[in-house]
Amino acid sequence: MRKAMKLVMAASVVALVMSVTITPATAVAGDVEEGKVIAFDRQKGNCLACHAIEGGSLPGNIGPPLVQMKSRFPDKAKLRDQIFDPTRNNPNTIMPPFGKLDLLTAEELRKVVEFVYSL
């Protein structure tokens, strides 16, 4: 257990160091799970309002289902851009600019990106 903790800590230190040099930051253990909670939270991402996402009930159908994200977005930074400010890709989009308008903090956004990238 202690060993595992150490490993996670080591990983996050590495991630921290790496995030200075490369964006988007490398995933930290637990990001996908935490990102999912944020994405599904009505007060946070509320992504299910518009997107079908595996594991979410009663999704809306305003946006496309979020599937095969790695092949849709080989470049993770482009995926982040879409969530940060979708108006750059489509000026009239209904999708809220989660990063630009601070609907999610930088940390939350990073985790949501990891979650979506895992779909």
Place this chain on the structure above:
Amino acid sequence: MRKIGSIVVAGCLLGVAASTFAAPEDDLKSLQKFYKERFPDLKQDEYVNGVYALDAGLREQWQAIEDFPPYEMDIDEGKKLFETPFKNGKTYGSCFEKGGISIAHKYPYFDAKTGKVVTLEQAVNDCRKTNGEEPLPWYKGKIAQIMSYMNFTSRGNVIKVDIPNDAARQAYEQGRKYYFARRGQLNMSCAHCHIDNAGRRIRADLLSPAIGHAAHWPVYRSDWGAVGTLQMRFDGCNKQVRAKAAAPQSDEYRNLEYFITYMSNGLPLAGPTSRK
């Protein structure tokens, strides 16, 4: 992928509609055409039924509710209020043409004297003031009951909002601007939900088209536990996008009501009714 394509196309279409300074008749025609393409089988008069015009399952549930209308008592109560004389002996009827019966479809209208849009609720409260009575609180309660009765006597009358002059045209444009402007923390416009995405679902809620939106008020909602007015619904939708509501009967809301009622021109009044 096809889906995304069509969303983008709809967006562009309305982007154009929102930026050009089209005549109101052309606005209405292009909106009708837009919905006609999206809902080819939907008959014009069905638009007054909102989402129940779009989904057979929802419609069935709704019709079961309408068999025992939850607003029936409000019509009766509204009639009583409407007919009860003020302290000075006069009644509401004295303030309106035809004694206030079968006239709801003429509201809102543009008053050339004040240079403002007048809604039916306002006309009722103005009538109270003229007769030395305190105005009623907006949205819910007695005012919505009086609205229920007045609209009930006007059921089936065809909406024909007029834009008589340049000042009225400006009020219309203000309302239209409000409809297409992004607002709230979530940065969405009324048009995003009710035009671009009409017929789609936001979470579990089907989105109704803007045409017909002004034709069936007041509405009983279990959420409200009462009948409420159109402008009360504006507040609800503003809250969904975490936007600040405008004040009841403010210029913003009156102009917005003017615009959306114009978009219901040609439809028969169908209020009061019930909604989820």
